[in-house]
Amino acid sequence: SQQGEEDPQALSIQEGENATMNCSYKTSINNLQWYRQNSGRGLVHLILIRSNEREKHSGRLRVTLDTSKKSSSLLITASRAADTASYFCATDATGAQKLVFGQGTRLTINP
Amino acid sequence: DVKVTQSSRYLVKRTGEKVFLECVQDMDHENMFWYRQDPGLGLRLIYFSYDVKMKEKGDIPEGYSVSREKKERFSLILESASTNQTSMYLCASSFTGLAYNSPLHFGNGTRLTVT
Numbered sequence: 001s002q003q004g005e006e007d008p009q010a011l012s013i014q015e016g017e018n019a020t021m022n023c024s025y026k027t028s029i030n031n032l033q034w035y036r037q038n039s040g041r042g043l044v045h046l047i048l049i050r051s052n053e054r055e056k057h058s059g060r061l062r063v064t065l066d067t068s069k070k071s072s073s074l075l076i077t078a079s080r081a082a083d084t085a086s087y088f089c090a091t092d093a094t095g096a097q098k099l100v101f102g103q104g105t106r107l108t109i110n111p
Numbered sequence: 112d113v114k115v116t117q118s119s120r121y122l123v124k125r126t127g128e129k130v131f132l133e134c135v136q137d138m139d140h141e142n143m144f145w146y147r148q149d150p151g152l153g154l155r156l157i158y159f160s161y162d163v164k165m166k167e168k169g170d171i172p173e174g175y176s177v178s179r180e181k182k183e184r185f186s187l188i189l190e191s192a193s194t195n196q197t198s199m200y201l202c203a204s205s206f207t208g209l210a211y212n213s214p215l216h217f218g219n220g221t222r223l224t225v226t
Contacts, residue, residue, distance in 0.1 A: 030212065031212065033214065033215075035215075040220070040222075041219050041220065042115070042201055042203075042217030042218050042219045042220050043154075043201070043203075043215070043217045044217070045214035045215060045216070048213075048214060088153070088154070090215075098144075098156055098159060098169065099156075099215065100156070101146075101153050101154040102153060103151070103152070103153035104153060
């Protein structure tokens, strides 16, 4: 079964608005990563947040992690058309030497 | 920047053929991975390797094998291609150490169609 699950499955907003995507997972983790995938391409790493961190920023991206709720959120501020992509969270399971990906959130930014 | 190169963007093969998907990375990464991506199922790990000549099964290894003879190259082999192996195949690599502790660098994928 999937370790991480994103919510919503699809999100459509106007350019300039903020976009928030959520990820829930089942077992304790060492870290959580977020990736972006443009249509028909490979995934690109965005942010890695460790289990002892609560918030992390990178440019217009803000990631939070709540280990008590086993959830994370990715906020993209001041969205642009170029942000249109699918976004995935990936987690490890303690003791497992691999990342497991969720099914992703498909984000569409309307001009 | 790390570059992960997959040899083909699109591939069409017939049922029963032996298929080789090649992946090369240029950053001396120790860990390499093969995933397949299908609509509604997300990314699923097929095999991974944390060193030359080492391999570990992922979640869906059936029907696949891998080869890692050199550090920079990780090959995925479909021994006898079947239509249910039609998918997008993604190769990735990461720096040394525990696989989940560093970012994965992905290639652009190979879209394989088996007819």
